[in-house]
Amino acid sequence: MGKVLIIGAGGVGTVVVNKVAQNADVFAEIILASRTVSKCEAIAADVKKRTGVTIQTAQVDADIVPELVTLFNKYKPELVVNVALPYQDLTIMDACLECGVNYLDTANYEPKDEAHFEYSWQWAYKDKFEKAGLTAILGCGFDPGVTSIYTAYAAKHHFDEIHYLDIVDCNAGDHGKAFATNFNPEINIREVSQRGKYYENGQWVETEPHEIHKPLNYPGIGPKESYVIYHEELESLVKNFPTIKRARFWMTFGQEYLTHLRVIQNIGMARIDEVEYNGVKIVPIQFLKAVLPNPGELGEKYTGETSIGCRIKGVKDGKEKTYYVYNNCKHQDAYKETGAQGVSYTTGVPAMIGAMMFMKGIWKQPGVYNVEEFNPDPFMDMLNKHGLPWHEIQGADLEL
Numbered sequence: 001m002g003k004v005l006i007i008g009a010g011g012v013g014t015v016v017v018n019k020v021a022q023n024a025d026v027f028a029e030i031i032l033a034s035r036t037v038s039k040c041e042a043i044a045a046d047v048k049k050r051t052g053v054t055i056q057t058a059q060v061d062a063d064i065v066p067e068l069v070t071l072f073n074k075y076k077p078e079l080v081v082n083v084a085l086p087y088q089d090l091t092i093m094d095a096c097l098e099c100g101v102n103y104l105d106t107a108n109y110e111p112k113d114e115a116h117f118e119y120s121w122q123w124a125y126k127d128k129f130e131k132a133g134l135t136a137i138l139g140c141g142f143d144p145g146v147t148s149i150y151t152a153y154a155a156k157h158h159f160d161e162i163h164y165l166d167i168v169d170c171n172a173g174d175h176g177k178a179f180a181t182n183f184n185p186e187i188n189i190r191e192v193s194q195r196g197k198y199y200e201n202g203q204w205v206e207t208e209p210h211e212i213h214k215p216l217n218y219p220g221i222g223p224k225e226s227y228v229i230y231h232e233e234l235e236s237l238v239k240n241f242p243t244i245k246r247a248r249f250w251m252t253f254g255q256e257y258l259t260h261l262r263v264i265q266n267i268g269m270a271r272i273d274e275v276e277y278n279g280v281k282i283v284p285i286q287f288l289k290a291v292l293p294n295p296g297e298l299g300e301k302y303t304g305e306t307s308i309g310c311r312i313k314g315v316k317d318g319k320e321k322t323y324y325v326y327n328n329c330k331h332q333d334a335y336k337e338t339g340a341q342g343v344s345y346t347t348g349v350p351a352m353i354g355a356m357m358f359m360k361g362i363w364k365q366p367g368v369y370n371v372e373e374f375n376p377d378p379f380m381d382m383l384n385k386h387g388l389p390w391h392e393i394q395g396a397d398l399e400l
């Protein structure tokens with residue numbers, strides 16, 4: 001039994017709080033803090049209705065370490081689950097070190113003024129967390145997160161050497177809007193509009209945005225055009241599984257989505273630098289976020305499902321083999337259970353399971369770790385029990 005503090009009251013935060021409340025035998029006390037406290041209060045009221053569990057709420061600006069320190073000292077949580085934005089990762093980790101609190105997140109640090117994300121900033125905290133006897137668990141959503149754990153599970157049980165890893169992420173949902181992003185628009189647009197990048201033979205190969213694409217068949221869904229984009233788990237996976245010769249990440253996009261994205265970029269609305277408008281400084285992509293649909297409110301009309309998995313080729317007992325492990329998640333099921341859509345659900349459930357792994361002492365190890373560095377078996381078991389069951393296909397044609 002432990003006390004958990006969740007930071008961030010968006011779509012993912014909504015799911016984490018719901019799932020943590022459903023497991024009150026593990027989480028003795030639950031606090032939700034975010035920049036806008038009214039959002040925390042609305043989630044707490046909804047969760048009370050759904051589960052009967054009381055959630056405490058608090059206001060915090062997680063960009064400001066002293067504010068975090070005051071919050072942590074007031075509530076004294078054992079673990080902070082950071083589901084605010086990647087910009088806040090380092091300030092929250094600093095506050096954790098100052099107050100002796102353990103840490104978990106779902107996305108790696110990004111500076112606000114540079115659309116660039118890599119683990120180096122957070123890996124640099126390894127010694128400090130180790131010396132403080134604190135655990136930091138990085139990237140515990142679906143991708144990164146479950147995809148990394150799938151890879152670790154495959155390496156442990158199905159392969160002597162993994163050679164080719166293709167992570168495939170399909171959202172075959174329909175939210176009924178001309179254009180909307182499935183999680184924070186600013187983070188999402190920065191991620192999908194950058195140049196493509198994948199790993200091959202010890203090197204990173206760069207491509208134009210969305211240059212490499214092909215239709216892939218997703219279980220229960222069918223063929224969907226899929227595009228190679230850079231995704232953060234590739235960086236830690238090729239380091240932690242050095243037999244990998246090639247690692248790529250594929251994501252599906254509809255033509256309508258890509259057309260909107262191109263227009264947004266061409267007219268300058270994806271800019272992340274400040275411009276002056278009527279004497280006020282604004283960042284175009286932040287203004288765009290204010291007028292786009294709120295991803296947290298897409299759930300009610302969202303139909304269809306996601307399908308995310310790992311397609312792996314390698315060697316076992318001297319023989320080549322293929323392995324595909326995946327989960328499909330229906331947006332409507334996620335909405336009925338938590339009030340949030342499938343993308344928030346597939347991120348929030350693993351964050352809760354990671355927190356549970358820590359609270360039970362299974363993933364408790366001083367230092368800073370990506371999730372694939374822990375034992376995948378108990379986590380895989382919990383995925384089946386908490387709403388994200390997985391399926392495996394041996395010897396499948398991977399199409400790649």
Ligand code: NDP
Nearest residue numbers: 008009010011012035036062084107141142143144183184
């Ligand atoms: P939202 O934008 O819906 O929610 C973010 C929340 O963080 C909001 O409540 C926001 O507050 C709060 N916040 C932002 N800045 C601060 C701050 N300075 N101090 C305190 N609170 C702050 O995002 P999502 O819920 O969609 O995503 C949350 C995280 O999950 C992101 O980091 C995203 O990258 C990650 N993610 C990971 C995935 C994975 O599979 N690993 C997939 C999808 C998302 P306010 O309401 O005031 O704006």
